[in-house]
Amino acid sequence: MPSLILRRFGFAAFTIGFVSIVMFAAVEALPGNVCTSFLQRFAQGPRLERCIEQQGLERPALVRYGDWVAGAVQGDFGYSLKKRKPINELIRERFRNTALLGGLAALLAIPFAIFFGIAAGVRRDRPLDLSLSGAAMLAMTIPEFVTATALIYVFAIVLQWFPAVTIVSPGAGFMQMLPNIVLPVLVLSAVLVAHIMRMMRASVIDVMASDYVHMARLKGVPERQIIWKHVVPNAMIPALNVIALTIAWLLAGVVVVEKVFNYPGLGTLMIQAIFDRDLPLVQAIALIFSVIYVGVNLAADLAALALDPRLRRKGH
Amino acid sequence: MKKSLLLSAAIALASTAATAETLRIPHELGFGGSESMDPISPQRFYEAIQNVYSRLVRQGEDGRPSPDLALEWSATPDAKEWTFKLRPDVTFHNGNAFTAEDVAFSLMRTQSETIDSPTKGVMGIIDHVEAVDPLTVKVVLKDSHADFPLLTMDYRIKMLDAETCGGDLDALCESGNGTGPFELTGLDALGTTTMKRFENYYGSKAGVENLELIAIADQDARVAALQAGQIDLVYSVSAEQVPLFANNPDFTVQSVPSGRWVGLVMNTQTEPFIDPRVRKAIRMSADRDALGKLVYGKGGFIVSCDHPVWTGDQYRKEIDCSRDVDGARALLAEAGYADGLKVELFVSDISEGAVKMAEVLQNQAKDAGIEIELVPAPADGYWGDVWMKEAFFATGWSQRPADQILNEAYRSGAAWNETAWNSADFDAKLDAARSELDFGKRKELYGELQKELWETGGSFIPVHLNITRVLSSKIGGLPPVEGFSIRYEDVTKNGSGS
Numbered sequence: 001m002p003s004l005i006l007r008r009f010g011f012a013a014f015t016i017g018f019v020s021i022v023m024f025a026a027v028e029a030l031p032g033n034v035c036t037s038f039l040q041r042f043a044q045g046p047r048l049e050r051c052i053e054q055q056g057l058e059r060p061a062l063v064r065y066g067d068w069v070a071g072a073v074q075g076d077f078g079y080s081l082k083k084r085k086p087i088n089e090l091i092r093e094r095f096r097n098t099a100l101l102g103g104l105a106a107l108l109a110i111p112f113a114i115f116f117g118i119a120a121g122v123r124r125d126r127p128l129d130l131s132l133s134g135a136a137m138l139a140m141t142i143p144e145f146v147t148a149t150a151l152i153y154v155f156a157i158v159l160q161w162f163p164a165v166t167i168v169s170p171g172a173g174f175m176q177m178l179p180n181i182v183l184p185v186l187v188l189s190a191v192l193v194a195h196i197m198r199m200m201r202a203s204v205i206d207v208m209a210s211d212y213v214h215m216a217r218l219k220g221v222p223e224r225q226i227i228w229k230h231v232v233p234n235a236m237i238p239a240l241n242v243i244a245l246t247i248a249w250l251l252a253g254v255v256v257v258e259k260v261f262n263y264p265g266l267g268t269l270m271i272q273a274i275f276d277r278d279l280p281l282v283q284a285i286a287l288i289f290s291v292i293y294v295g296v297n298l299a300a301d302l303a304a305l306a307l308d309p310r311l312r313r314k315g316h
Numbered sequence: 317m318k319k320s321l322l323l324s325a326a327i328a329l330a331s332t333a334a335t336a337e338t339l340r341i342p343h344e345l346g347f348g349g350s351e352s353m354d355p356i357s358p359q360r361f362y363e364a365i366q367n368v369y370s371r372l373v374r375q376g377e378d379g380r381p382s383p384d385l386a387l388e389w390s391a392t393p394d395a396k397e398w399t400f401k402l403r404p405d406v407t408f409h410n411g412n413a414f415t416a417e418d419v420a421f422s423l424m425r426t427q428s429e430t431i432d433s434p435t436k437g438v439m440g441i442i443d444h445v446e447a448v449d450p451l452t453v454k455v456v457l458k459d460s461h462a463d464f465p466l467l468t469m470d471y472r473i474k475m476l477d478a479e480t481c482g483g484d485l486d487a488l489c490e491s492g493n494g495t496g497p498f499e500l501t502g503l504d505a506l507g508t509t510t511m512k513r514f515e516n517y518y519g520s521k522a523g524v525e526n527l528e529l530i531a532i533a534d535q536d537a538r539v540a541a542l543q544a545g546q547i548d549l550v551y552s553v554s555a556e557q558v559p560l561f562a563n564n565p566d567f568t569v570q571s572v573p574s575g576r577w578v579g580l581v582m583n584t585q586t587e588p589f590i591d592p593r594v595r596k597a598i599r600m601s602a603d604r605d606a607l608g609k610l611v612y613g614k615g616g617f618i619v620s621c622d623h624p625v626w627t628g629d630q631y632r633k634e635i636d637c638s639r640d641v642d643g644a645r646a647l648l649a650e651a652g653y654a655d656g657l658k659v660e661l662f663v664s665d666i667s668e669g670a671v672k673m674a675e676v677l678q679n680q681a682k683d684a685g686i687e688i689e690l691v692p693a694p695a696d697g698y699w700g701d702v703w704m705k706e707a708f709f710a711t712g713w714s715q716r717p718a719d720q721i722l723n724e725a726y727r728s729g730a731a732w733n734e735t736a737w738n739s740a741d742f743d744a745k746l747d748a749a750r751s752e753l754d755f756g757k758r759k760e761l762y763g764e765l766q767k768e769l770w771e772t773g774g775s776f777i778p779v780h781l782n783i784t785r786v787l788s789s790k791i792g793g794l795p796p797v798e799g800f801s802i803r804y805e806d807v808t809k810n811g812s813g814s
Contacts, residue, residue: 030694030696030697030698031694031697031698031700031701032694032697032700032701036697036699036700037696037697040699041699041732042704043699044700044731045731059451071718080348082347082348083347083348083349084350084359085348085349152540152544156540156543156544157540157543157544160544160545163541163544163546164537164540164541164543164544164546165532165534165537165538165540165541165546167507167530167531167532167541167546168507191779218564221421225785257538259534259537260536260540260784261537262532262533262534262537262539262540262541268533268534271534272345272348272533276348277696
C-alpha cells in the first residue's frame with residue numbers, strides 16, 4: 001500500500017518533469033529568443049549583445065534548462081524582462097486571486113452538483129430529472145465566454161448590480177474582491193455543476209440498478225437508507241474522477257473567464273505574457289498549471305484508493 | 317477608499333454621486349505595472365505624466381508649437397541657439413517656483429547614459445543649456461535645427477523640479493511633482509492611480525475635481541467597463557466594437573486621425589526592387605481607398621501616398637496617387653518585365669491589418685501583371701528574422717512628427733532605414749530643411765521629400781489609421797484630436813449622477 005502511493009507520487013513527478021522538458025523545448029523551438037522577443041525592433045547591435053549576456057543566453061540549452069529547473073524547484077522562476085520584476089513576485093498575488101476564484105467556484109459547485117446529481121438519478125426521467133438534466137446540458141454546451149458576456153450584459157450593464165470588469169489594487173482585501181468575484185464565480189460554477197451533476201446522476205442510476213441495491217430493497221431496507229448508505233458512497237467513486245477532471249478543467253476555464261472579467265489572476269497574466277512574448281513568465285505559469293493539474297489528479301487517485309478497498313490490491 | 321465605496325455603491329444600488337466630479341480614464345498597462353512617473357523613463361506612465369507635468373511648448377490646433385511653460389522663443393540665424401522666455405509665477409505642486417534651472421535640468425537629463433532614455437537620440441542634438449536669468453533659458457545645439465521647439469513638444473520632454481529630483485542628472489525622478497493641471501495623490505499602476513485638481517495651475521483650472529487612471533489591460537474589458545459606466549472613455553475601439561456605441565445616446569463616438577501607419581516595404585538595394593520603376597509600378601497598381609475600406613473599414617483611415625507624414629502634421633504634402641494600372645504596366649514593360657513580375661512578400665500578424673493589407677494588394681496588383689506570393693512568417697522573432705532582412709515585408713510605425721520619421725526611416729545609414737534608402741540628395745534636403753528658419757520654405761522642402769518618396773521610394777504606405785474613440789456622453793470639452801493633443805484640464809463631466 002505505501003509503495004502504491006509512492007508509485008503514484010513518482011509518476012506525478014515524472015509527468016511534471018516531462019511537461020517541463022516539453023515546455024522548455026517548445027520555447028527553444030520558437031524563432032528568436034527571450035532577448036529578441038523583448039527588444040523587438042531594438043534587437044540589434046550592442047543592446048542585443050548586452051541582453052544576451054545578462055540573460056546568459058550564450059550558454060547551451062541543456063545548461064539553461066538545468067538552471068531553470070533548479071530554480072523552479074526552489075520556487076525561483078527567474079525574472080520577467082518585460083515587467084521588470086521577479087516572476088515570483090508577479091505570480092504570488094495572482095495565484096492567490098485565481099485560487100480564490102477557482103476555490104469559491106469549486107466550493108459552491110461541488111455540493112450542489114452532487115446533491116442535484118443524486119436527486120436527478122433517484123428520480124430518473126421524472127420532471128425534476130428532466131429539468132435538471134436539461135439545464136445541465138445547456139450549461140455544458142454554452143461556452144463560458146458567452147455565459148460571461150450575457151451575465152455582464154444583464155447584471156453589469158443593464159441592472160448595474162455588479163461591476164463589469166474587476167478594478168482593484170493589488171493587495172485588495174477579500175471584501176473589496178467580493179463584488180467583483182460574484183459573476184465570474186457564477187460562470188465557472190455553472191459549468192462545474194453541470195459536468196459533475198451529469199456524472200453523479202449516471203453513476204447513481206448505475207448503482208441503483210445493482211444487485212446489492214435490489215437485495216437491500218427485498219430485505220425491506222427503507223429507501224432513504226438505501227440511497228444514503230449504499231447508493232451515494234458507491235456512486236461517489238466514479239464521480240471523484242470527474243470532479244478531479246473538472247477542477248483541472250477549471251484551469252482552462254479560469255483563463256477565459258478571467259480575461260472576460262479583467263480579473264487579476266494567473267490566467268490574465270498568462271495571456272498578457274503570451275501577447276508580450278514574455279517567455280520566462282509563460283514557462284513559469286504553464287509549469288504551475290501543470291503542477292496543479294497533476295496534483296488534482298493525484299489527489300483524486302488517492303481519494304479513490306481510500307474509498308474503494310478493491311483498488312488497493314496488487315495489480316491495480 | 318473611494319474604490320471600495322464605488323463597488324459597494326454599485327451593489328447597494330446606492331447613489332453614485334460620490335464619483336460625480338471624478339473623470340475615470342483607463343490605462344492599458346503597456347508596461348505591465350512597472351510604469352514609471354519619470355517622463356523620460358523607457359517605462360513612462362504616459363496617462364499620468366501627461367496630466368501632472370507640462371512641456372515648454374505644446375501642440376496648437378494647427379499642429380504647430382504653441383506656448384505652454386515657454387511663452388515665446390527665438391533662434392539665432394543659424395538655428396543653433398534657441399532662447400526661450402518662460403512663463404512667470406508658475407509653481408510646482410509642492411510650491412517650488414518653476415525657473416530656468418529646472419528647464420536646464422530637465423533637458424540635460426535626457427542625455428544620461430544611465431537612464432538610457434528613448435528620448436536620448438532625438439535630444440542628443442542639445443549641446444548645453446544656459447539659464448540666462450530665472451525666466452530666460454538658452455539652448456545651444458550641436459547642429460542647426462529650425463524646428464527645435466517641435467522636439468521639445470515631444471510628450472516625454474516634461475519639465476521637472478530640479479530640487480525635488482535632487483539635481484541628479486543620472487537618476488530616475490519618479491516624484492510626480494510637476495506643474496501640470498492635476499497633482500498626484502496616489503500612484504498604483506496596477507490598480508487605480510488618483511489625482512486631484514491643482515489649484516495653482518497657471519492655465520485655466522481643471523474642469524473636473526478628480527482624475528482616476530484605472531488599469532485595464534484587456535481591450536474587451538475596457539469596452540465592457542465603459543458600457544457599465546465604470547470608466548468614462550476608451551481611447552480606441554476596433555471597427556467591430558463601434559456598433560456597440562453608435563446611435564446610443566449615452567455615448568459619443570469620435571473618429572480621430574492619427575499618425576500611425578502599417579506598410580509594406582521594398583528593399584531598394586535588392587532585385588527586383590532596385591529598379592525604381594518596379595517600386596512605382598507596384599505602388600501605382602493599388603487602389604488605396606478600396607484597400608483602406610477593406611482593411612480598416614469606412615472611416616477608419618485617411619489615404620496617404622507612400623510617405624509617412626500624417627494629416628495632422630504641419631508638413632504633410634497632399635499628392636494625387638490614384639490607381640493607374642496602365643501606367644504600372646507601362647513602367648514594368650520599361651523595366652523589362654513586360655511579361656509580368658513575380659515577387660515574394662513576407663507578412664506576419666505584427667501590426668493591425670498587415671496581413672489583410674498584403675492580401676488586398678496581392679489582388680489589386682494582379683491587374684497590372686504583378687504576381688505577389690505571400691509568405692507567412694511567424695510573429696515570434698519577426699523583427700529580428702524578417703524585418704529588414706527580406707526584400708519585401710510588412711512593417712508598422714507609431715505616430716512621429718515629419719522631421720523625426722523622415723530622419724529615422726529614410727536617412728542613409730539610419731538604424732531603422734527599412735527600405736535601405738540611400739540618397740545623398742535626400743539627406744542634404746533633410747539637413748537643409750532643418751536649418752531653414754522660414755516656415756514656408758521649410759514646408760516646401762519637407763514636401764519635396766515626401767513627393768520624392770512617392771515617386772521613387774521603397775515604402776508602400778496606402779493609408780494612415782484613424783482611431784475611433786468612445787466617450788460617455790457626460791464628458792464635454794474633449795474634441796476629436798489625437799491622444800498627445802488632448803487637454804484633460806479642459807474636460808468636464810456632467811456629474812448629475814446615473
